[in-house]
Amino acid sequence: MSALSRFAKQSIKPEVIPLLVIVGGALTGAVYIGVHAAKAPDVAWDHKENPYPWQDVKDGEQVKLMALQQKYKNRWERYRW
DSSP states (O other): OHHHHHHHHHHHOOTTTTHHHHHHHHHHHHHHHHHHHHTTTTTOOOOOTOOOOGGOOOOOOEEEEEESOOOOOOOOOOOOO
């Protein structure tokens, strides 16, 4: 029995596993929403070259996280940071 498996068996209790799953899921969701918010068209990363990035959004492009019952021609993508 290796030292790592012995440490894992002694240190991780069964009561802690649901807590780790919930915290891990919450952190994954927070990172996903943060990345999505950073790529939004109303966030200006480069004020010198493109001070108004929301003007690049054309009519009929989806910029929402989730669009229910709306039909868009295409989805807006941020090509430059």
